[in-house]
Amino acid sequence: MSRRPARTRPTRAQTRERILDGALEAFAERGFHGSTQEDICERVGLSRGAYNSSFRSKDELFFALYDRVIERLQSRLEEATACALSMPGSTADNFLKAFIASYPFDRDWYLLQAEFGLYALRHPAMASHYAERQGRILAIIEGALADILREDSRIVARGLPRIARLILAVHEGSMFQGLLEPHEVASGELLDFLVDLMLARAATRVD
Amino acid sequence: MSRRPARTRPTRAQTRERILDGALEAFAERGFHGSTQEDICERVGLSRGAYNSSFRSKDELFFALYDRVIERLQSRLEEATACALSMPGSTADNFLKAFIASYPFDRDWYLLQAEFGLYALRHPAMASHYAERQGRILAIIEGALADILREDSRIVARGLPRIARLILAVHEGSMFQGLLEPHEVASGELLDFLVDLMLARAATRVD
DNA sequence: GCATTTCGATACAAATATGTATTGAGTCGG
DNA sequence: CCGACTCAATACATATTTGTATCGAAATGC
Numbered sequence: 001m002s003r004r005p006a007r008t009r010p011t012r013a014q015t016r017e018r019i020l021d022g023a024l025e026a027f028a029e030r031g032f033h034g035s036t037q038e039d040i041c042e043r044v045g046l047s048r049g050a051y052n053s054s055f056r057s058k059d060e061l062f063f064a065l066y067d068r069v070i071e072r073l074q075s076r077l078e079e080a081t082a083c084a085l086s087m088p089g090s091t092a093d094n095f096l097k098a099f100i101a102s103y104p105f106d107r108d109w110y111l112l113q114a115e116f117g118l119y120a121l122r123h124p125a126m127a128s129h130y131a132e133r134q135g136r137i138l139a140i141i142e143g144a145l146a147d148i149l150r151e152d153s154r155i156v157a158r159g160l161p162r163i164a165r166l167i168l169a170v171h172e173g174s175m176f177q178g179l180l181e182p183h184e185v186a187s188g189e190l191l192d193f194l195v196d197l198m199l200a201r202a203a204t205r206v207d
Numbered sequence: 208m209s210r211r212p213a214r215t216r217p218t219r220a221q222t223r224e225r226i227l228d229g230a231l232e233a234f235a236e237r238g239f240h241g242s243t244q245e246d247i248c249e250r251v252g253l254s255r256g257a258y259n260s261s262f263r264s265k266d267e268l269f270f271a272l273y274d275r276v277i278e279r280l281q282s283r284l285e286e287a288t289a290c291a292l293s294m295p296g297s298t299a300d301n302f303l304k305a306f307i308a309s310y311p312f313d314r315d316w317y318l319l320q321a322e323f324g325l326y327a328l329r330h331p332a333m334a335s336h337y338a339e340r341q342g343r344i345l346a347i348i349e350g351a352l353a354d355i356l357r358e359d360s361r362i363v364a365r366g367l368p369r370i371a372r373l374i375l376a377v378h379e380g381s382m383f384q385g386l387l388e389p390h391e392v393a394s395g396e397l398l399d400f401l402v403d404l405m406l407a408r409a410a411t412r413v414d
Numbered sequence: 415g416c417a418t419t420t421c422g423a424t425a426c427a428a429a430t431a432t433g434t435a436t437t438g439a440g441t442c443g444g
Numbered sequence: 445c446c447g448a449c450t451c452a453a454t455a456c457a458t459a460t461t462t463g464t465a466t467c468g469a470a471a472t473g474c
Contacts, residue, residue: 012451031325033240036431049453052433111328118238118321121314121386131388159400166397169380170373177372179328181338190373193366197404219421243461256423259463 016054016064018044023065028108032062032115063126066116069109070133076102077137081144092148096195097188099144103171105187110175138164163198170194223261223271225251230272235315239269239322270333273323276316277340283309284344288351299355303402304395306351310378312394317382345371370405377401 022044026035037048037058055061080102084095120130141164174190229251233242244255244265262268287309291302327337348371381397 015452029329031238031240031329033238038431047453048432050451053451107328111325114321114325117383117387118318118325121318121383122236122238127387131391134387162392162396162400165381165384165392166377166400169384169397170376171380172383173376173379174372176324176328176379177376180324180334180341184338185369185372189369190376193369193373194401194404197401200407222422245461254423255462257421260422
């Protein structure tokens with residue numbers, strides 16, 4: 001246990017992860033169709049042999065990467081929710097903005113998300129898979145919103161699914177505009193604005 | 208003038224348009240990198256000869272297509288604005304919803320828009336071009352919003368650029384979700400919801 | 415009516431990507 | 445310690461795609 005014979009061979013899972021790392025970079029930078037095996041492998045110092053040995057096809061790799069991305073996002077959001085709820089006395093806007101801030105907002109993440117989305121739109125088989133995973137994310141957001149109601153009931157009580165979808169939509173669109181024109185639209189600007197809108201409405205009437 | 212010798216040869220511009228038609232279909236269905244010359248040409252019954260004779264490169268074709276799409280969108284929006292403003296006595300929500308309804312909401316259009324956006328994010332040279340064109344669209348929306356203020360001043364007066372961007376963001380995200388899960392989210396649902404939010408807020412206080 | 419020019423189709427050549435087969439190093443079980 | 449097995453690297457063959465070159469038809473100008 002103290003010392004293995006120099007370099008031990010990496011496990012299959014480790015190699016897979018490295019390929020996935022390369023694929024993430026490549027797909028973000030050049031898109032799904034624009035990325036080649038060579039491109040993906042070069043980034044992580046592996047050969048196409050490792051690639052073809054680890055994944056049967058490009059689609060399989062793509063699906064595996066998507067699942068990894070979603071799993072990480074899921075745990076990230078759940079963690080953020082628990083964390084934000086743990087600190088008592090926080091108002092709805094505080095909570096919402098903190099929660100939203102925990103959502104990824106970087107270039108590669110957006111580009112990947114877009115690739116997955118486009119792929120899903122074009123391949124019915126992936127569409128249901130994608131929608132199901134997105135449903136989990138929506139459920140987490142809905143859950144967080146529902147939790148807020150116990151702390152601060154100003155926010156609208158009905159139509160939670162729609163609100164969750166609206167938040168997701170604004171986040172996506174906002175991220176795109178922010179990446180395209182960073183000097184024009186700041187990171188969480190539009191989402192914060194939306195939250196203000198929702199809270200202001202709820203302040204007047206809750207239907 | 209009465210009768211030309213059987214079939215006359217189509218002009219260069221006509222051929223270009225047909226190639227663009229094919230490219231629109233192909234790019235929407237398979238994406239930019241996923242589309243081949245053969246694929247594009249087959250759809251409109253032309254040969255690769257016509258393709259290479261009309262466009263120097265795939266990028267040039269892509270740019271040309273983007274400009275055509277934007278020009279059509281621009282005139283469509285301007286027309287819708289003028290039309291909506293021409294009928295007097297319309298309230299802000301009526302106007303907004305009518306205006307928004309004139310914005311394209313079909314599958315191919317979304318897929319294309321996404322392709323252009325991704326390309327712009329990945330190619331700085333295209334980014335400014337894209338941002339400039341998107342700025343025109345935003346300006347039209349802002350102009351329409353400003354016009355509404357004269358009819359119905361309930362809507363917030365300040366932060367028009369931000370509101371225009373929010374509308375655009377919601378539209379994009381909403382369209383994606385609507386295309387992915389048509390049974391879950393209806394066509395203009397999220398945007399209508401947003402408009403309600405904005406108007407309700409403005410009803411309470413105008414800052 | 416003839417010559418020139420333009421345009422689109424076909425043929426050809428080069429480059430690139432993918433998948434398979436083979437080989438050699440490293441690991442595990444007996 | 446030896447044999448069976450796994451995995452990744454290299455080499456190879458095939459299939460796509462693109463760009464160029466060539467050819468023929470059609471329109472225009474003299």
